[in-house]
Amino acid sequence: MKHNYDVIVIGSGPGGLAAAIAAKENGAQDVLIIERDLELGGILLQCIHNGFGLELFDQDMPGPAYAQHFIEKVKGLGIHTLMDTMVLDITPERKVYAINKDQGYIDLSARAIVLAMGCRERTRAQILLPGARPAGVYTAGTAQRFVNVEGQMPGEKFVILGSGDIGMIMARRLTIEGAKVERVLEIMPYLTGLTRNYVQCLLDYGITLQKQRTVNRIIGNDRVEAIEAVSVDEHWIPIPNSKEIIPCDTLLLSVGLIPENELSKKAGVLLDPVTNGPFVDDRFMTNVPGIFAAGNVVHVYDLVDWVTEAGYVAGKGAAQFAQAEKIKAGEQIQLKTGENIRYVVPHKLEKAHLAEDEVRLQMRAITPIEERVLVTVEDQNGEVIAKKAEAYARPGEILSLSIKPQAYDAVQQATGLMVNVRKR
Amino acid sequence: MAETSEIICVACPKGCALQVKHEGKDVIEVIGAGCRRGKEYAICELQDPRRMVASTVKVKGGLHPLVPVYTREGFPKPLIPQLAQKLREVEVPAPVKINQVVLQNALGTGIDVIASRDMPKVD
Secondary structure (H helix, E strand, O other), X not given: OOOEEEEEEEOOOHHHHHHHXXXXXXXXXXXXXXXXXXXXXXXXHHXXXXXXXXXXXXXOEOHHHHHHHHHHHHHHOOOEEEOXXXXXXXXXXXXXXXXXXXXXXEEEEEEEEEEOOOEEEXXXXXXXXXEOOOEOEEXXXXXXXXXXXXXXXXXXXXXXXXXXXXXXXXXXXXXXXXXXXXXXXXXXXXXXXXXXXXXXXXXXXXXXXXXXXXXXXXXXXXXXXXXXXXXXXXXXXXXXXXXXXXXXXXXXXXXXXEEOOHHXXXXXXOEOXXXXXXXXXXXXXXXXXXXEEOHHHOOOOOOHHHHHHHHHHHHHHHHHHHHHHHHHHHXXXXXXXXXXXXXXXXXXXXXXXXXXXXXXXXEEEOOOEOOOEEEEEEOOOOOEEEEEEEOOEOOOOOEEEEEOHHHHHHHHHOOOEEEEEEEO | OOEEEEEEOOOOOOOOEEEEEEEOOEEEEEEOOOOHHHHHHXXXXXXXXXXXXXXXXXXXXXXXXXXXXXXXXXXXXXXXHXXXXXXXXXXXXXXXXXXXXXXXXXXXXXXXXXXXXXXXXXX
């Protein structure tokens, strides 16, 4: 398995897929996607409803079909993938540490990284929902995965808190699967999802939406038995005498998404407290050079098409950064220790610097030679690039030698330099 | 007698609020549409409302127990509950290919229900 890549993309949702494709198409040679699930595609695979691709393809596609379009492209371009693999840590030097069942601990490095971890759902704990803590309280996205991918219905009678898109889409989905959605409650005085979803998910199926109303209390010990709903004013203060007990066995929460940036923080990426995503430049590069971010990890988008577009920009930026890194590395040349040399400082030199100045090398011999010696710098073919005669070589005394600007052309063509000290 | 109905276009995520002037089911004028699809939607909504329907069907021997499916085109709205019921009874063998028909001519509408992704076979 390769350990060094031009670009490593973390996550294979729409942002990650687009970033990997753009990186490859813009000249990155080795591109790797790391995905924690068994398949590429991310959350699109559980978004089985239509409405994807209208902006980019002028087509109304379901999520899995939209994902598959990009997955096929990724496969066609020869992009490497590591599936069922969890990234544990990223460093500012662009090391990536990951783990999976087959290879165990994996140690990778990249010239550029694209963070594409997407976002997480806000949970019950984050909205401080009072009441008992029985089974039957799920985030809408978790329920979506159960119903659409795993084939398990999480309940029969539902109340959904939050009029976000996922909540409304799940209301329709559960109805289609034969469940009863008793109510959708929204604490705000307005719909928080798209109007279109209100029409085709709630109105079409006769599901009631109540605004400025929330869950006051969850009732039930082992399993949800009911929720107590209450009206609130504009400061979310409960209004007296507005309570209603709604019997149900499951409460779904669709109360917002937060960019997922635990890994970003480890890499020293600074986050905007408003978006909860990294501060980025016009190519979606974060404050850490070479670390880019694409999609919902930056801020939560309304449309997947826009996530794809952001992924393209970030992927292209990452490819360009990786290529610049490569050129920089190519311009530097290692100074290796050859015959009877313990060490040499500097360890490498930037070829371009020789155009103006001489470069002074300092080194120590390994064993003493008590007669006339020649110190040489030779290229990979043994051609002498610089030399200096000395009366002797002793480990206790530093030897020094300069490479002159006259050697500029020879150094340009060299792929490695070796320093030696020998008897004359 | 011409009357005006307010409907929200669901053709795209914009969700334009349309004011539809109509006489019975005959549309006279549509105001508020952001593109040509708005008028088409308004006419369809009055005369023969349709929706894209997405669901899942069971798969035998697949990577997952279900494969997502959708109607190739908008499906008559009144028949959606019946279609949902029908799809719960369908089972297809893995592997499934994207766009593969899983239910032909659903409920006699002439509309096929197709898979929205590949579902590989797993032993």
